[in-house]
Amino acid sequence: MRHGWVREVAGWLSAAAIAVIVTGQVVSTARGELLLRDGDSLVVPMFVRSVLEGQGWDWAMSTVLFLPESALFALLHLVLPIGIDAVMLVNAAVNVLALYGAIRFVAGRRDDGRAPVAWSVIAVAVFGLLAVTEVSASRDSLELASLLLTTTYYSATVIAVVVSIGIARRLCDRPGSRRGMLIALAAVAAVASLSNPLYLVWATVPLGAVLGFAALRENDRARMLSLLWWLLGGTAVGLLGRIPFSAWIENSGLGYARPQLWPESAQYYGDLLTQRLSTPLGWVAAAVIVALLVLAVRRTLRASSRGERLVAASAWMLPVLVVVGAIALGTNAARYLEPVVFAPILALVAAPRTLRFSPAVRRTATAAAAVLLLVGAGLNVPRSATAATAPDADLACVTDWIDESGQTGAGQFWTVRLPKLHLADPTQLIQVDHRLNGYSWLVNRADFDTTSVSFLLADEKTQSWEVSLGTMEIDVVDCGRYTIYDLAPEELPLGFPHS
Structure with missing residues (x-):
C-alpha cells in the first residue's frame, strides 16, 4: 500500500x-x-x-x-x-x-x-x-x-x-x-x-x-x-x-x-x-x-x-x-x-x-x-498527426474560393457542415434544405439573419434543388467532390427557417 x-x-x-x-x-x-x-x-x-x-x-x-x-x-x-x-x-x-x-x-x-x-x-x-x-x-x-x-x-x-x-x-x-x-x-x-x-x-x-x-x-x-x-x-x-x-x-x-x-x-x-x-x-x-x-x-x-x-x-x-x-x-x-x-x-x-x-x-x-504500450503509442501518434493534417484539396478549394469571394452562399446539411467549420467566416455558408429554406438543426440561428445568397454548394449527398433560377447566368466552379454554382451578382432569396 x-x-x-x-x-x-x-x-x-x-x-x-x-x-x-x-x-x-x-x-x-x-x-x-x-x-x-x-x-x-x-x-x-x-x-x-x-x-x-x-x-x-x-x-x-x-x-x-x-x-x-x-x-x-x-x-x-x-x-x-x-x-x-x-x-x-x-x-x-x-x-x-x-x-x-x-x-x-x-x-x-x-x-x-x-x-x-x-x-x-x-x-x-x-x-x-x-x-x-x-x-x-x-x-x-x-x-x-x-x-x-x-x-x-x-x-x-x-x-x-x-x-x-x-x-x-x-x-x-x-x-x-x-x-x-x-x-x-x-x-x-x-x-x-x-x-x-x-x-x-x-x-x-x-x-x-x-x-x-x-x-x-x-x-x-x-x-x-x-x-x-x-x-x-x-x-x-x-x-x-x-x-x-x-x-x-x-x-x-x-x-x-x-x-x-x-x-x-x-x-x-x-x-x-x-x-x-x-x-x-x-x-x-x-x-x-x-x-x-x-x-x-x-x-x-x-x-x-x-x-x-x-x-x-x-x-x-x-x-x-x-x-x-x-x-x-x-x-x-x-x-x-x-x-x-x-x-x-x-x-x-x-x-x-x-x-x-x-x-x-x-x-x-x-x-x-x-x-x-510504449511502442504502440509511439507508432500511433504519427498516425493521428497525419490524419489531423492530411491535405484535403477539395475542401481547400471550397474554403479558399468562399474566403476570397466575400460572398454568402448556401448548402444542405450533409454538404455544408465540413466547409462551414473550416471557413475563416462560417457565416458565409447558410444551412438550408433543397428548397432554400433555412434548416435550423445543429446550427447557429443567427445565420438566418441573412435573407439571400449568391452561390450554392453541392456534392453527391445534396438532394436535387427545387429552386427557380430563371435566366440567371451560372458560373460552375469544380472543386472535386464539391461543386460551387456561382450566381453573382444575382441572388436567391432564402425561405423561412424550419427544423
Missing part, C-alpha cells in the same frame, strides 16, 4: 497509451471519416467556435445539449495551439482516458488481495480492442465502441453512467450513511440528464431496476432505496433544468418513441447485427461481448459483497434492458445501444482480485506490457 500512488500513476499512464493507440488505429481507417468529417460529429466544434468567436448563443440543438462535451472541447481548443482536427483527435484520446477514470472509480479501493488498477487497465484495453475492430465510416452500424471517440455521440453520457455505477458501488461497500456520495450521485444524474435525456434510459431506468431488485433481496433495504431515490431525484432535477434551455431544443425527443413500430425496430437492429457479423472483426467483437456477459452473470451469482453484485448485475442488465427498451419504443438508431459495448466491460472490475503469479512472472508481464 505504501507504493499505491505509483500503481495509480502507472495505471493512468497505461490508459493514456491505450487511448493514443486506439485513437490512432481508428482514425487511420474509414472510421476516421466519422471522427473528423461527418455532419453530425461536427456540432460540438462548430458550437464551441461560434461561442468563442462571439457569433452568438442562439443555437438550434437536437434533444442533446452537449454541455460537458462542449466544455471539454472548448478547454482543449483554448489550451492547445493546434488545428481543429487535431483538437478533435486529442478530444478522442481524452474521452478514452476519461472512461478509464470512470472504470477505475467503479473498481473500488486498493486492498490486500485486490488489484483494481490492473483490472481497470485491462478493462479499458478490452474496450479499445472493441473500438479497433470497427473500421467502417457508417454512423448507422453496430460499431458502437468507437462512437466514444467522437465529440458528439454521447461520450459524456457514457462516462456519467459508469461513474453513477461506481458511486452506487462505493455506497454499497461502505457502512454507515454517506450523504456526500448520495449528493454526488444526484449531481451526476442531474448534469447528465440536463445535457442528454438518454441518461434516463441508459442509467436511471436500468440502474434503478438493479437497485430495486437488490432492495428486494438485500438485508440493507434502506440503503438500496436511498440510492434509488437520490438517482431518481437527480434525474428529475436535470430534466426540469432543461426548461430554461427549451429555446435551444428543436426536438424534445418524445417523437423518437413509436412503440407501434417495435416489429420494424426489431428487424432494423437484427439487420444491423447480421451486417456486423458479416466480417471476421465483427465476430471477434461479438465473441468478446458475449464472453463479458457470461462473466458478468457468473459474478452476479457468485458475488461476495453487495457492491460486487451491483456492478456485475449492471454489466449484463444494462445491455439487456437497453436493447429491449430500444425495440419496445420502436427506435431505429444504432447509437442508442452503446451500453451493449461499454457496460459489459464492468464485469472485469466487479471483483478485481489479484491473480496469483510468482514475482518473476509479474515483473516480466509488467515489463512486456509497458514495452508494448
